[in-house]
Amino acid sequence: MFLKNCWYVAAWDHELLDGKMLPRTILEEAVLLYKSESGKVVALRDRCCHRGVPLHLGRREGDCVRCMYHGLKFDSSGKCIQIPGQDKVPEKFGVKSYPVVEKDHLVWIWMGDPDQADPALIVDFPYLRDPQWKGIPDYMHYDANWLLIVDNLSDFAHLAFVHTKTLGGSEEYAYVTKPVAVERLNDGFRVERWHMNAAPPPFHRKVLPAAEKDQPVDRRNIGRMFVPGIFFLESMFSPAGSGSEQGKREGSREYRNCQFMTPETRSTTHFFWTYLNNYEGEDHNISRSLHQSLIEGFLEDKHLIEAQQKVLDADPSFELQAVVADAALSHFRRTLAAQIAKEQSEQAATPVPIAVRKPHQVGLGA
């Protein structure tokens, strides 16, 4: 159901400031995230191996964490290193730990086989570390499967109807523009769409100087989606007719947007995002305005997508009908499904140990 051997965004780094013990469920596993005393981010299964109490209710001690029920202490690799009232700690005592990488203000986690966790596989979004690009990182929680958000981002046409008064600008966008190209890639897709000679959309108009507010623009959007659910968007607004489609950039204003969809459960999603501009300089009100506009737009999506999730939940036999604009969406789902199938067939080769119920477990699970 989930692709496990890949990197997911687990948090923004600012969420772990000041020793915060952050509980976060990822791919239906409860994870505890914290920054150790030595400054490394630690990710442990948020469940004491003794009697199951969540470790985030415990206490950080240096690089370690102590369960505050009976006091078992775990190091940053998840190994149990102390059991109060007991001299020896059995070798097998401990909780699962997850590979974690902190990079460009994002905390990435690998939920699958740790041996395959190669940091080089992390998708790079260089604008996050480029001081010229400014923006406000944020988080939103969705009551919907992450693929419904991926769907949403797969077709710019929805800008016309969902976001007419915020991010879109006009319904015309859906009728007079078409994707220049939908590139089907091994790890996702790339879509490019131009909208020539139109009024600037509301979110962009708001931050324009007065003189530009009523000038028509040529608008280019290039979207790039990566498995399992990572989206980069490059937007450019140029004066209408300035030749930006032939590579002329004069008078253009550009945006870089990244969105990371991390499944919390099969029906809920962590949504991390930021929207960067390269022209505000020291005028941080531009970031603030864009941040507000994007939230407004995302809430329009969220309203529809969460309703959609309920509809799909209510009748799993419902047969959707694909339109031409679903090309990217369908390719993405096919690609992801193939990767999950491959991963699961590999995993099926591994034997599973047989569980034996011990006295201290009697009565659990009803």
Added chain:
Amino acid sequence: MFLKNCWYVAAWDHELLDGKMLPRTILEEAVLLYKSESGKVVALRDRCCHRGVPLHLGRREGDCVRCMYHGLKFDSSGKCIQIPGQDKVPEKFGVKSYPVVEKDHLVWIWMGDPDQADPALIVDFPYLRDPQWKGIPDYMHYDANWLLIVDNLSDFAHLAFVHTKTLGGSEEYAYVTKPVAVERLNDGFRVERWHMNAAPPPFHRKVLPAAEKDQPVDRRNIGRMFVPGIFFLESMFSPAGSGSEQGKREGSREYRNCQFMTPETRSTTHFFWTYLNNYEGEDHNISRSLHQSLIEGFLEDKHLIEAQQKVLDADPSFELQAVVADAALSHFRRTLAAQIAKEQSEQAATPVPIAVRKPHQVGLGA
């Protein structure tokens, strides 16, 4: 579980005023109701055939409705007539539409086979269109299966205990009166009950002129229940001993009450009702008082019935014990069960097409 080939009340007509897009789940199907520009009530499956977004979040355009996610437009028959960004609309694109009849301020819907939807089958309650009869139509939502409400109406004895201080009047009603007749009919039942020479019950006493408040009355109730859950009640209060049981009507005051139980789900119900009187003339305070009294009484029922639903849910193996007064109730359930069984055996003869999972559906349904 539900009888599908019959008419259900879907709404009061005033619920659709001013272009309201009314989402209402009926027999566990999400339905969108709206009045088209040409004035006809339209009922469509409230689920866009593209990606499942509820159509009630869309926009009415003339007689049509547009899904405001990617802009598909549907006419009042449910046919998709526009897909933005695409020249041709495939023939099979569309959503289910339901036969609807607006009559006497009620909107009736047919959830089953449209070919069998004969308006002549709608149960007629002529008092709804007779200007002499006045009342305030209303709606209540129940967290209970509609048959528990049908049960409630099948035996007037509950008036004595549940509604002693509102609609009933005294516990005596349960002891000294018995149904004159319980007629078992093909499409439901008819019950008649007299209570002679008793104080007027509180709801009736409230609207009486001072001189009549303390005069004993002879009270007649005739209840008529129809499959699948439609109840008409004719009540008459006559001066005690005036001979109303022999057809004398002088000094009588009469009421006509209709109640429509439409299953929302197997455990929730839409309850439409009105309580009419034929004597208020221009004194609308009589309607208002009766309306308040009835709500008060219905809430007494609702409290018990919703508790009952929880009890029945908690233990499906619970074996109820029937009393003599359950004759009408038992007949009704037997009748309805037979009709449902017949309908389902007919339907079982129809072959079901095999669903194939397409790429754009991958990942849905977990």
Added chain:
Amino acid sequence: MFLKNCWYVAAWDHELLDGKMLPRTILEEAVLLYKSESGKVVALRDRCCHRGVPLHLGRREGDCVRCMYHGLKFDSSGKCIQIPGQDKVPEKFGVKSYPVVEKDHLVWIWMGDPDQADPALIVDFPYLRDPQWKGIPDYMHYDANWLLIVDNLSDFAHLAFVHTKTLGGSEEYAYVTKPVAVERLNDGFRVERWHMNAAPPPFHRKVLPAAEKDQPVDRRNIGRMFVPGIFFLESMFSPAGSGSEQGKREGSREYRNCQFMTPETRSTTHFFWTYLNNYEGEDHNISRSLHQSLIEGFLEDKHLIEAQQKVLDADPSFELQAVVADAALSHFRRTLAAQIAKEQSEQAATPVPIAVRKPHQVGLGA
């Protein structure tokens, strides 16, 4: 899943004052408790045999209760003795009644085979009826299986971590003390633990006279757990070095604590408790302070235990790892499991009658 042939605490007697109809679910059965006119506590299945309406919504009449839907009346043995509108009451009409014993302010109930309900089997806690011992009886509701609370009480080491600032006093308690003995008994276990020469724990310190607040104490705890979930605790605080471990009692202050865990459902629990002291005399502020301290401490437990329940619910395959301190806990679970298995094998020998669906039941249970 539950042991049925044993006594459970159903209520404190003060909960039934003034004719209160108390609904309380016990072992997943809805029970109605009330004190009859003749002063005996009655426990009936809280579900009318007619159409399932809860009897606690009815009315007490003398020793009897009347269902206020259609008026069936039941005596204190559960037998139906009146059906309004019907001359004869069929023999089999009635609801289940449960053996009940009121003793030392507790109402005990027997949920299993009534023939085995011997009051002599009730565990005796004589301090409840000894006027020298003072305290405030109370109740708390847990969203957790009762065995998780039993676990909690099986190891005093948790005092160190969970209750450091309330009932415990210091984390040292977990490291420098060990149980003197864990006695594995047929009906539970007994644990004794000493902690010598330490500061009085906060709850005790609060009620000490100023002169004693900073004097070190020798602390003895003796816990006794009984199947199915009854806990008695004897605590003694003596001046450090006064020889209390050799039986010298001079200057000691003692507490007697009882806790009764009654399963409401498999995942929720009724928790009855009181904490008694033998030295307050007429200074009831001591009871009040201890009562507050205990609530504070119990809430610390509740917070962890309810989180633990959620973790266990989320993954029934989770394999707990036992520590040395789990000896008492493991013994208790093994003992209880054996008793439940024995009970169920005896019950399996009894044939179950076959249920037939009657007309008045059609349509129930969806």
